Amino acid sequence: MPRITPVKGRGSLSNHNSRFEALRRDHFDDGWQDHGSDGCESTVGPLPRLSTTVSMEAARSIISHNSSPDIQFDQSINPYRGCEHGCIYCYARPTHAYLNHSPGLDFETRLYAKGNAAEILRKELSRPAYRPAMIALGSNTDPYQPIERRLGITASVLQVLDDFNHPVGITTKSASIVRDIDLLSRMASRNLVRVFMSIGTLDRDIARTLEPRASTPGARMEAIRRLSDAGIPTGVIVAPVIPALNDHDIENILQQASEAGAVDAHYVLLRLPLEVAPLFEEWLNHHYPLKAAHVMSLLRQMRGGKTYDPAFRQRMRGTGVFAELLAQRFRKACVRMALNQRRFSLSTAAFKRPQSSAPQLSLF
Structure with missing residues (x-):
């Protein structure tokens, strides 16, 4: 198998077909590539520089619902499909297969933006049958x-939620x-918003290839x-925790986050569903070849011998001795850093439908 050169600023090293396509593309050495100094090793040169393309789409609905017991909310909004951050571990990558795109480089470069998100949200919140929940x-x-930064769709969604006094929780890396800090501060004064910053490592070198277009750990x-x-x-979410690669940073992340003002913390063990597993292993073997076997061995021990276990109540934390040791480390560090000392609950009591959104005309 020829050695692949990564695309600068992108997380995935390849762009393999999605699982729904009938045909498959594979790299192979046909003898025409440049050879190394020993005349033996062939190298697949870097893929052409890929620019980001954004397609605007008109959403028919904007609030998604779920029933997972692993998360503390049952409705969510995603203004974008695909993500330019390029995090190689992103569990959302397989969703691009439904668009007939690759979960690899396509996920990072072929994006979709729901330009009418705020308009549709205003209509959904205005329905008499709607009951507010975070x-x-x-x-x-x-x-x-x-x-x-250019489209401002998330900002427009937040403005609608502010108009309706509707609670929202935000997770980002x-x-x-901070561009929306004035709006968020105004919402926070009415107990309508919480923010979680996702930080998996403090090592800039790891972060540069693991999540190439996300903000640096220091900026977060x-x-x-x-x-x-x-x-x-x-709050801070230590995610993903990758055994033998970034788990040594757990305590330092929690300490720095606490000193910065974070009030609570969570963590998530590396998740590798569907196409994410081969993409991550390809990345790991290229960037950390001496650690790759050890990382995957520990991960399988925490996943019941498999690369990934999607079972509810296990997929976020894993099982086994190493998973329990990880949980103990996290709990003890949170106690030392005075994190998770009290439970926060956003309020729905102030929810209201603005007069301008009322479907019925006023009598006067």
Whole structure:
């Protein structure tokens, strides 16, 4: 198998077909590639530089629902499909297969934006049958990925939620969330918003290839500080925890996040569903060849001998001796850092439908 050269600024090393396509493309050495100095090793040169393309789509509905017992919300909004951050471990990658795209480089470069998200959300919240419950932003793809700076769809969604006094929880790995700090601070004063910053490592070298277009770990920590100083309840999610690669950073992440003002913390063990597993292993073997076998061995021990176990109540934490040791480390570190000291609950009591959204005309 020829050695592949990564595309600069992208996480995936390949662009294999989705599982739904009838035909499959594979790299192979036909003898025409350049050879190394020993005349033996062939190298597949870098793929052509890939620009990001964004297609606008008109959403017919915007609030998604789920019944997973592993998460604390049952409805969410995803303004974008695909994510330019390029995190190689992203569990949302397989969803691009439904668009007949590759979960590899296509997921990072062929994006879809729901340009009418705010308009559809306003209609859905205005329905008499709607009952308010916390909406999660960032449950699938990041609401503050780079194209948000230009399109502002997430900001427009937040403005609608603010108009309705509707609670929202945001998860991101982008420091650009501070662009909306005034709006978020206003919502926080009415107990309508919480933010979680996802930080899996403090090592810039690991982060540069693991999540190439996300904010640097330091910038994310600074965003936690700024959000907290603005009165916005902010937490940290240590994710993904990759055994023998970044798990040594758990305590340091929690300490720095606590010092920056974070009030609670969670963690998620690396998840490798469907096409994510071969993409991650390809990345791991290229960037960390001496650690690859050890990382995958530990992961399988925490997944019942498999690469991934999708069972509810296990997929986020894993099972076995190593998973339990990881959980103990996390709990003890949270106690030392005074994290998770009290339970936060966003309020739906102030929810209201603005007069302008009422479907019936006023009598006067």
